[in-house]
Amino acid sequence: MQVHELSQNNSIANKFISQLRDVHVQKDRMRFRRNIERLGEIMSYELSQELNYQKQAIETPLGTSEIAQPDNEVVICSILRAGLPLHQGILNYFDDAENSFISAYRHHPDNDENFEVLVEYMASPSLEGKTLILADPMLATGKSFSNVLKAIAPMGKPAKIHLVSVIGSSEGIEFLKTEFPENSKLWIATIDNELDKNGYIVPGLGDAGDLCYGQKLQH
Numbered sequence: 001m002q003v004h005e006l007s008q009n010n011s012i013a014n015k016f017i018s019q020l021r022d023v024h025v026q027k028d029r030m031r032f033r034r035n036i037e038r039l040g041e042i043m044s045y046e047l048s049q050e051l052n053y054q055k056q057a058i059e060t061p062l063g064t065s066e067i068a069q070p071d072n073e074v075v076i077c078s079i080l081r082a083g084l085p086l087h088q089g090i091l092n093y094f095d096d097a098e099n100s101f102i103s104a105y106r107h108h109p110d111n112d113e114n115f116e117v118l119v120e121y122m123a124s125p126s127l128e129g130k131t132l133i134l135a136d137p138m139l140a141t142g143k144s145f146s147n148v149l150k151a152i153a154p155m156g157k158p159a160k161i162h163l164v165s166v167i168g169s170s171e172g173i174e175f176l177k178t179e180f181p182e183n184s185k186l187w188i189a190t191i192d193n194e195l196d197k198n199g200y201i202v203p204g205l206g207d208a209g210d211l212c213y214g215q216k217l218q219h
């Protein structure tokens with residue numbers, strides 16, 4: 001799995017990332033969701049450069065223009081809940097893509113820091129031979145992406161998987177390199193080095209799902 005980290009280069013994306021992290025700004029839920037969506041748009045532009053292109057003749061009122069256009073069959077699959085605004089950002093650019101939704105949540109069986117990631121809901125078209133964009137803004141331990149990969153296996157084998165995320169931990173990314181096919185590519189806004197004992201990214205941004213949609217009860 002190749003990794004493309006957006007923050008390696010200076011761009012306006014850094015402003016959106018810092019607003020997501022900033023404890024004084026991130027409480028504005030609408031801005032928080034929109035910043036994730038904006039990063040989904042930027043990463044869609046970046047990854048679009050790696051799609052397959054075919055020249056098409058486009059008729060204008062005054063003549064004909066030849067322009068290369070992507071011809072991949074794209075499926076965007078997002079991981080609920082926090083994947084939703086990222087999904088919308090990607091769909092803003094790949095506006096005719098098919099869509100999958102899948103749930104993954106942390107279950108704490110003993111009410112302590114130990115958890116397993118459970119996948120319980122999935123709605124998906126066939127993925128056979130298609131370009132799959134798998135979206136989740138947080139990549140902490142990597143268990144959510146990894147369990148989702150297992151859960152979607154009956155939907156068919158994608159030709160290529162692009163993972164899109166906002167903040168990842170180095171540990172989680174190393175784990176996913178062992179789980180995903182070699183030709184997969186991770187597009188991520190920025191990478192942090194630490195995970196705390198609860199599996200939260202440090203400095204990270206906190207709980208992305210809660211910041212988007214409000215607190216949920218742990219179960």
Ligand SMILES: O=P(O)(O)OC[C@H]1O[C@H](OP(=O)(O)OP(=O)(O)O)[C@H](O)[C@@H]1O
Pocket residue numbers: 079080081082083104105106117136137138139140141142143144145172199207208209210
């Ligand atoms: O890499 P991991 O260790 O699996 O952690 C990342 C996952 O944690 C968050 O979801 P969460 O379980 O909090 O659900 P939510 O989106 O409903 O808040 C996030 O959206 C990822 O799905």
Ligand SMILES: O=c1cc[nH]c(=O)[nH]1
Pocket residue numbers: 082138140199200201202204205206207208209
């Ligand atoms: O840091 C983290 C880890 C998992 N989920 C989040 O929302 N944040």
Ligand SMILES: [Mg+2]
Pocket residue numbers: 082207208209210
């Ligand atoms: Mg959460």
